[in-house]
Structure formats: C-alpha cells, structure tokens
Amino acid sequence: MNRTTVNNDLISDKADQGAAVRYYGLDALRAVAMALGIVLHASLPYFNTYEIWPSDDGESLAIWVVFEFIHIWRMPLFFILGGFFGALVVQRRSWKWYRNQRWSRIGLPLIVFLPLIALVMPYIWLYGLQGSIKGGVEIESYFNPWHLWFLFHLLTFVIVMAIWNMSRQLFSKLIPSETIRIVWQSSARTFLRAIYFPVPFALGVILMIVLIPSGAELIGNPLASFTYFLFGYGLFHRASLMKSIKHYWVAYIVTGSVGFIVYLWIVPQVTDIYNSGGENAGLGLLFIGLKVVCAVTFSLGLIGFAEQHLNTYNSRWRWLADSSYWVYLSHLPIVTFVTFLMFNISAPYEIKFLIAIFITCLLTLVTYRFFIRRTFASVFLNGRRYE
Helix, strand or coil, X not given: CCHHHHHHHHCCCCCCCCCCCCCHHHXXXXXXXXXXXXXXXXXXXXXXXXXXXXCCCCCCHHHHHHHHHHHHHHHHHHHHHHHHHHHHHHHHXXXXXXXXXXXXXXXXXXXXXXXXXXXXXXXXXXXXXXXXCCCCCCHHHHCCCHHHHHHHHHHHHHHHHHHHHHHHHXXXXXXXXXXXXXXXXXXXXXXXHHHHCCCCHHHHHHHHHHHHHHCCCCCCCHXXXXXXXXXXXXXXXXXXXHHHHHHCHHHHHXXXXXXXXXXXXXXXHHHHHHHCCCCCHHHHHHHHHHHHHHHHHHHHHHHHHHHHHCCCCCHHHHHHHHHHHHHHHHHHHHHHHHHHHHHHCCCCHHHHHHHHHHHHHHHHHHHHHHHHCCCHHHHHHHCCCCC
16 A cells, blocks of 8 residues: 555545645744744743742743743644644655654754753753852753753654554555555544544543643653644645634634633642642643643644745745754753843843843854854755755
8 A cells, every 4th residue: 555545545535735835834833933942941030930940039920921821832833843744744755755854854963962952051050040150060960851852752753653654564565455445544534533523622632631641741741742743744634624724723812812811810729739739630630621722722723824824935934944943952051041141130020031032042043144054054954055
C-alpha cells in the first residue's frame, strides 16, 4: 500500500492539500509564537513564581496576565503546527525525507546548542538568585534542558512516527494488502471521528485525560504534547476542517477569551490550595479543563486567523519566519541576564519588562542579520543560505 493510498484513507472528506498550497499564514504564526518566548521569559521575574524563577522585589498583575495568556496556548500551538508541517513534508517528499530533515533541523541544533545553554544558564541563574556567581553551581544544574525541552519532544515524536511507518510497512508484507487496507481504513476513520468530530470537544476530552497527571503542563507530559502533535498531523489531511477553522476563528477566540477570564479567576484559589498542602479535586479538574479549553480554542482561532488574513507572501513576515529559529534557540541567556541585571534598578516593573524585551529582540535579530542569515549557520538552521 503506497503513501497516496494511506493519505486517501486518512481523510474522510477525500480532500487533498495539493503540493502547490503554501501556508504563509502558519509560517507567520509560528514565527510570532517563537518570538513570544522572549515576552514569556521576560515576564517571569515580575510576579510570584514560588521560587521556580529568580524574581524581583514585587509583582505586576498586568505582566502576570500577559504571561498566563501566552503560556496557555503557545506550546500547544507549537505542537499542532509541528504535526501539521510534519504531515506536509511527508506528503510532498517522503517518510525518509521527513526523518532526515527533522534530524538535521532538530537533532543537530539540539546537539550544538544544548551544551552551550547548559554551560551558560546555571551561572546566569545563580546571578539572578544571589546577585553574583560566587560559590559556583551544583553539578546537576548542567543537566537541565531549559527551553530546549520542546525540541526533545519533537525529536521523540519523529522517532515514534518513523517506527509507526516502518511497522506499517512490515505488516503490509506479512499480512495480505487487502486485509491491511480494511483494518487500517476502519481504525483510522474511527480514530479520526473520535478526535475531529466535533472539534474541539473530543480533542479537549482526550487532553483532559492525559493532562491530569501533570497538572495540565506539557513539559513533563510528552503524551499530552503528542496528542496535540497528532491533531496537527491529521489537520493537514483534513482540508474541510481547516476551512471550518478559518471560517469560525472569531468564535474560537471568543470562547477562549471567556474561558481565560474564568481561568484567571480560579488560578489564585488553586495556587493557595496547592501551596497549603490541601486538595480540591473539583477545582483541580476545572483548572485543567479551562487550560485545555483555552489551549485548544486559542490555537484553532489563531490558526484560522493566520490562514484567513496572513496567507499571502510578505517579505517582512518571511524574514521574521526565517529568523525565528535562531531567536528561539538564543534568546534565553540574553533575556534572563538582562532581567536579572535590572533587579537593583529602581523603575516600574512594566518598564523593565519592556526594556528586557527590546534588548533581547535587538540582539537576537541583529546577530541573525549579520552573523547567521548569509552564513553556513543559516543552512544549519533553516536549510538554506540567503543572498
């Protein structure tokens, strides 16, 4: 059974996302989400993280709201887009190309950047905690993936998908092809109905189940992030669903906004109960449910908006998209050091927050422009060198 047959079996509406289709909107959306990592990490010192992150002397409610808003949908969106563009590569190239391309774009940068980040960040962290690097760092501090955990998840998913494809090919040799076709088509359609009909309710139910063990966080729950990834992978093959998402993007954003307001209201209650050692199962489930609702609806709404309004070529968006991977990889040491350096400066937290964002954006984009874009590093990160 060839790849075309598999793709046709996967899509109940028989829609084909032809090779000529370009997703400028999703490219732009992914670039913005990458850049928002700067905003996310610049915000952390300015509200109570309960010693998870070095903090300034006080708190800013406005900055906390900004953090929660970005945090609630950014990583789910990344994994959905990761699955979507993965499916695109498989259809337009091959499984082998997908495996090799993801290894060169994810695995190799991870090998290069992880040691650099792991060596630098413990000292920046120590400076943020005590205002100096005296005393040295503990050895386990060097074994932290920091913000690169996202790449670990993606690389794992590539391996899982490659194993799945090899298993399918092996079974096709051991079992008559017609039997494989019937079983595959039946199971695939059943699974797709479970996830995609209706959207986003079924996806939310599945995520509720897999997110309970980690308290709705993805960093320690690859099964949950893989669920988002699979949804994105299937979304590429569902042109009718993408059309619906584009049409109803406002409804998704409004739903997410209502859920987010309720979420902001209950977060302090959940935090107080957790920190006091108490339990409230009902409130905990509501907390997870609201995070799932917001993650799914905001992600779909933003995807719909991007495809509806940004889906034409724009040189500025293209440049931002090209630079986004470098910005993602390099921003954390810069933004943390800048924010920690300003701890002793007497100024409104919002001003320091904006200064940290500006300096980090400036340094990452300038270094991309002069040291990455027209060098071998651009080939290493983006697959091409720009003239």
